[in-house]
Amino acid sequence: MARIPIEEGFFRIPDDPAEPPRLLGSRCPSCGEVFFPRRLVCAKCLHEGCEDVDLSTRGRLWTWTYCHAPLFGKKDADVPGYGVGQVDLAEGPRVQSILLGGPDDFEIGMELEIDLETLRENEDGDEIVIYRFRPAAEYFNGVA
Amino acid sequence: MRRGLRFEGVAVAGVGMVPFGMLPERPILHLARDAGLLALHDAEMTLADVDEAFVGYIQLASMVGIKAMKELGLTGLPVTHIENASATGLVAFREAAWAVSSGRADVAMALCFDKFTDMAGGGGRAGGGRGGGRDVIDAPILPASYFALWAQRRMHDRGTKPEHFAAIAAKNWNYGAVCPTAHRRSDHTVTVDEVLGSRIVAEPLTTMMCCPADDGAACVILAREDLVRSRQPGRALVRPLASALQSETYARGHTFVGPVVGPSTMTRDTARECYEAAGLGPEDVNVAFCHDAFVNEELEYYELLGFCAEGEGDKLVEEGQTGPGGRIPFNTDGGLIARGHPGGPTGLAQIHESVLQLRGDADGRQVDGARIALAHLVGGGSICTVNLLERTD
Numbered sequence: 305m306a307r308i309p310i311e312e313g314f315f316r317i318p319d320d321p322a323e324p325p326r327l328l329g330s331r332c333p334s335c336g337e338v339f340f341p342r343r344l345v346c347a348k349c350l351h352e353g354c355e356d357v358d359l360s361t362r363g364r365l366w367t368w369t370y371c372h373a374p375l376f377g378k379k380d381a382d383v384p385g386y387g388v389g390q391v392d393l394a395e396g397p398r399v400q401s402i403l404l405g406g407p408d409d410f411e412i413g414m415e416l417e418i419d420l421e422t423l424r425e426n427e428d429g430d431e432i433v434i435y436r437f438r439p440a441a442e443y444f445n446g447v448a
Numbered sequence: 449m450r451r452g453l454r455f456e457g458v459a460v461a462g463v464g465m466v467p468f469g470m471l472p473e474r475p476i477l478h479l480a481r482d483a484g485l486l487a488l489h490d491a492e493m494t495l496a497d498v499d500e501a502f503v504g505y506i507q508l509a510s511m512v513g514i515k516a517m518k519e520l521g522l523t524g525l526p527v528t529h530i531e532n533a534s535a536t537g538l539v540a541f542r543e544a545a546w547a548v549s550s551g552r553a554d555v556a557m558a559l560c561f562d563k564f565t566d567m568a569g570g571g572g573r574a575g576g577g578r579g580g581g582r583d584v585i586d587a588p589i590l591p592a593s594y595f596a597l598w599a600q601r602r603m604h605d606r607g608t609k610p611e612h613f614a615a616i617a618a619k620n621w622n623y624g625a626v627c628p629t630a631h632r633r634s635d636h637t638v639t640v641d642e643v644l645g646s647r648i649v650a651e652p653l654t655t656m657m658c659c660p661a662d663d664g665a666a667c668v669i670l671a672r673e674d675l676v677r678s679r680q681p682g683r684a685l686v687r688p689l690a691s692a693l694q695s696e697t698y699a700r701g702h703t704f705v706g707p708v709v710g711p712s713t714m715t716r717d718t719a720r721e722c723y724e725a726a727g728l729g730p731e732d733v734n735v736a737f738c739h740d741a742f743v744n745e746e747l748e749y750y751e752l753l754g755f756c757a758e759g760e761g762d763k764l765v766e767e768g769q770t771g772p773g774g775r776i777p778f779n780t781d782g783g784l785i786a787r788g789h790p791g792g793p794t795g796l797a798q799i800h801e802s803v804l805q806l807r808g809d810a811d812g813r814q815v816d817g818a819r820i821a822l823a824h825l826v827g828g829g830s831i832c833t834v835n836l837l838e839r840t841d
Contacts, residue, residue: 311584339704340704340705343704353501365795369599369652371596388650399588400586400594400597434588
């Protein structure tokens with residue numbers, strides 16, 4: 305049973321299940337702006353030929369909501385809802401993502417870390433996965 | 449770069465729309481035909497008078513617009529399909545107005561229609577309008593969530609309360625109740641508590657703060673001003689004054705995946721270009737229409753369209769300035785929330801209501817002495833259009 309990204313080219317799944325997924329970004333060699341997802345032409349200075357970069361696995365929560373509906377495509381319809389957020393990565397990109405946690409677990413400005421969410425299984429029993437963010441470990445440990 | 453257009457010598461000849469709603473028993477071509485005929489009748493014209501047509505929708509297959517036009521007759525006129533997500537109708541209006549203003553047509557028609565009931569089952573929303581790549585990444589996230597993200601940040605930055613959002617929604621529901629073409633026509637006065645008490649969709653948005661799915665069709669006919677004056681003596685004349693259309697400009701914080709909300713600067717900049725092209729300012733506008741698919745948008749657009757300073761939209765709501773008897777009534781037909789939001793025809797419904805208001809024919813919701821109307825929509829979060837119309841005697 306393998307883990308398969310919902311779409312190619314947006315994130316990489318490491319072989320080690322303990323390692324977090326990496327978002328695949330681009331950096332403009334001319335103006336230095338960093339983007340997610342990958343692109344050829346810089347959206348800021350229009351330079352052609354952005355370079356591939358791996359992006360941070362942590363970020364800061366810009367805004368969030370909790371959607372009171374089962375996550376689309378999820379087999380487990382008992383799940384009451386799911387979080388959605390926009391996460392600012394240190395390099396600059398703002399990433400929109402599913403969040404792991406309940407409706408009372410989020411606050412604007414908190415540190416998050418990236419993880420994988422299984423959306424469904426395909427006919428071969430492989431897991432179709434998407435990236436998500438969850439409150440960083442220190443929040444769960446009561447440190448923050 | 450000049451993105452605002454000023455229209456010269458163009459007037460509204462006729463408007464028509466079918467009441468929006470869930471209409472599964474009515475074929476889409478019949479909805480389009482009926483809206484087209486209502487506008488032709490209002491203009492006292494037939495298709496033989498129309499030099500060019502712009503058709504638009506967002507949910508249907510290619511070339512359905514041509515089929516819809518055939519329901520009105522086959523005269524050989526040029527027909528062009530327009531698609532700009534939720535803003536489709538206003539962009540079709542803009543193109544028809546420019547066709548006349550530029551001199552290439554004496555009479556131009558904008559006809560838009562859509563059918564969300566055809567989308568039920570078999571894929572539904574998740575497939576609707578979404579392609580591959582980044583759209584697949586974003587598919588698990590519902591549109592309500594995108595706008596809820598904006599609302600949550602607003603509450604954090606400005607101290608806005610869910611009660612502010614609910615007050616706007618109640619206002620639009622109560623306008624819808626007295627608009628015969630609205631989908632949601634409440635049989636009682638909707639209160640803030642009722643809106644807050646409806647089922648929550650995505651914090652802080654409840655079902656009554658979100659637009660419904662709709663079927664519908666609407667049509668606007670524009671013509672040379674002298675032609676309208678001679679054919680419609682004694683009727684109040686409504687003229688399109690100016691239009692601006694923009695896509696996004698890049699700024700840090702842009703979300704390339706899930707661009708449904710779009711940057712707030714887009715509405716502000718588009719409005720400024722439209723005001724400049726018309727030689728008017730927000731203080732001149734008497735009635736306004738905006739993209740209120742999710743209610744927090746309307747609050748933001750009070751500020752971004754220039755009707756109050758940044759951060760003062762909440763005060764406008766508390767004072768009731770955007771409802772009946774207020775300084776700048778918004779969405780007097782119920783807006784997307786109550787009149788409905790089929791997609792393509794939504795913008796033409798805004799023009800329909802603008803024209804009724806400027807003619808003085810908006811029974812039960814008339815803005816006294818309205819002379820200037822503004823119509824704004826965003827499409828897919830990635831484009832914005834602002835349009836101004838004027839009554840002249």
